[in-house]
Amino acid sequence: MTDFVSLPFYDLFHENGHVPGIREKLPPLLTGVRRSILEIGAGTGLITTSIAEWTPAEIFALEPSAGMRGVLLSRLNARPELLKRVTVLPYDALSLDLAEPVEAMVMINVLYALDPDYRKRLWPVLATQLEPGGRLVFTWRDGGPPAPSPLKELESCQVGRHTYTILSETIESDEETYKARYLYRVSEGDKVISEEEIVGHAYRPVRDVIEGELVSAGFARTDAPDGFLAWGL
Ligand SMILES: C[S@@+](CC[C@H](N)C(=O)[O-])C[C@H]1O[C@@H](n2cnc3c(N)ncnc32)[C@H](O)[C@@H]1O
Incomplete structure (x- = not known):
């Protein structure tokens, strides 16, 4: 399991890595969200606890990796007030089957892990699980994959x-x-x-590819700061 090789390093490097930038740019994208948020690929919960501070919404933190989920649950356990508000979904994004659609979906540093076929199948699934007028926000880096x-x-x-x-x-x-x-x-x-x-x-899909996939699944792009893409249904 590759997860168990990288997992002990995860919080050491990410707490001060991508997380401060996300904590600066994500809150305005979630303004007005009050009822429910799905976080796809919640990892160890570095962003989950921040989302809980920015919004009063119920949070569904989806995380397929048992190791990541273990750290996430440990983080939640240290914040008893969050145990009442965060549900941890122990499966991958394509297996999503919520009781009712959510108001917003957030996916931080997960896109790179989704192969093109999986990704194309994912957008229509997310569209069925998002409220009309709901928003989908994820990190995305322009410029395609790095050279060798x-x-x-x-x-x-x-x-x-x-x-x-x-x-x-x-x-x-x-x-x-x-x-x-x-x-x-x-x-x-x-x-x-x-x-x-x-x-x-x-x-690392380029902008035209990702836009084509999301538009086909019924999404329309809205404004987002550098490093993010935001979509409405
Ligand atoms: C780099 S980590 C990001 C974790 C967290 N979002 C953060 O910003 O700290 C990528 C996460 O995506 C999860 N992931 C990978 N494939 C996934 C899939 N198909 N569905 C949902 N999550 C997935 C991984 O298990 C991992 O926890």
Whole structure:
């Protein structure tokens, strides 16, 4: 399970990685949402707890990975008031089957994990689970996939006597898909204590592709800050 290689590193690197930017740009996109929000790919809950602070809405936090979900539930457990308001859905986005449509859907740093076929099947499913007039908001990076590049250190973080480091290389890429290798290393000085590798594919559809898919599923684009796309039904 690749998840269990990267999971111990997740909050160490993301709490100060993409999360501050999301916490700045996402709240205005959720203005007026009061009843219900679905967060797709909630991960360890770094954004989930913020959503709970910005809105009074009931939250459905969908997360297929048992490891990520474990950290998410632990985070919620530390905030008893949130246990009443957040339901954790333990399956993937295509399996979505809510009792009633939600007012808003949020998907932060998840698009890269969805292969093109899965993604095309997902939009119509989301359209059936969103209220008329509801909004779908997700992070999206323009420019297509990165070009192949050699292994380099992305970041490192000190935990007691140990240094946690993530390195990555892009092995190959085409118009939308790229294959990347990640090394997750724990070291003490020059001594490597553990080093594990993940090799996998990721996806960065260009704007025309993503717009074509969403428009076909009945969505219309609305204004969003850089790094986000927002859609209404
Ligand atoms: C980079 S993490 C982002 C987590 C969280 N949104 C955040 O910003 O911290 C990507 C998450 O998407 C989830 N994911 C991957 N494929 C998914 C799918 N098909 N449906 C729902 N979630 C998925 C992963 O399990 C992972 O937790």
